[in-house]
Amino acid sequence: MPKKPKNIPIIAKSKDGEGIFISTMSVEDTDLFEDVKHSHRDDYHLFSLQLKGTTSLEIDFQKYTIESSSIFYINPNQVHRVVSFQNVSFSSLAITNASLSQENLKLLEEITPVKPLFLSAEKLSMVSEVVSLCLKFFERKDEKLYHSLLKDSCNVLVSLIASYYLEETHSADKLSRFETITKSFKTVLEHNFRTIKKPTAYAQLLTISTPYLNECIKNTTGYSVTHHIQQRIVLEAKRLLYHSGISVKEIAAELGYDDYPYFSRLFTKVAGISPLAFRKKNLE
Structure with a gap:
């Protein structure tokens, strides 16, 4: 192999x-x-x-x-x-x-x-x-x-x-206020998911309140801000687990987690499988 x-x-x-x-x-x-x-x-x-x-x-x-x-x-x-x-x-x-x-x-x-x-x-x-x-x-x-x-x-x-x-989607001039904020949130998330983990921090970046940000995101996607943050982190973790040879501890650190056990529990909760089990299951 x-x-x-x-x-x-x-x-x-x-x-x-x-x-x-x-x-x-x-x-x-x-x-x-x-x-x-x-x-x-x-x-x-x-x-x-x-x-x-x-x-x-x-x-x-x-x-x-x-x-x-x-x-x-x-x-x-x-x-x-x-x-x-x-x-x-x-x-x-x-x-x-x-x-x-x-x-x-x-x-x-x-x-x-x-x-x-x-x-x-x-x-x-x-x-x-x-x-x-x-x-x-x-x-x-x-x-x-x-x-x-x-x-x-x-x-x-x-x-x-x-x-x-x-x-194929809504044109910019037809977006609702909720959809506009959701677009902005996803852009900010893509740039900051390694360093910013809390919905409050994203709300501050977008200069709106945390409850309003959650309302916007849930209204347009059906999921909370926390859900989107965790999904983006786990996607990057899956990429590294599947396509690279670096250790799970190194992956945790690269994604901004000094607490490796916490990262492992988060991954397991979101992916339904532990990081090590995911890597073993997907070995080519």
Whole structure:
């Protein structure tokens, strides 16, 4: 049985194109991409437009099948791997935080995580046209304003994709006060779950009272603020237990718990299984 890596592997893209890499390719055999067959994170945001064939992916313990005329987005925090390719043709954009506009970074925080999205013929045509333009700029490295042209065109593509995802949910101008606060809470939680554990602290960050925060979150999700905090912590713990070789005590410390027994009890309560049992059950 292969030994787990000490930490979750991270795949980095070349710095060519100022943290942007875009390509179109056809693949018949998953073996051409040995590195993506193993669980990993990326140091970039990945957008992939599937034009033909079938791709099977595993993202944070969920399995997805992506068919033609679909797009999917993977955030740098998500642990994922390609299970298989079946005669696929796709275009993909890898873009780092530094190359994304602040507006797009905020949009992506709001929609993460998402499922693969099927595109109508009209939307597929629109995305394909913008991808084609981005590819042309990516290849014209001798242009005087190469980086600006590439960066701006790729941000247009990201905005377009994000807009299609947002159409599947409420648009920002139609959100209720409760939904707006819930969105803000989830964004703040994503940035702070390792260091902030108490609902009161999140309420302070959002400049509202703790009871009102709980009311908003429970109204829109059906669960308490504490539930969401614990679920996010346990998701990260599961990622590290499954995909890395670091000890449970090290995982507890990385997630902000000096009291290892307390962390173990919390994990067991939320996951219904102890950390060690979860790791043993999921050994590959």
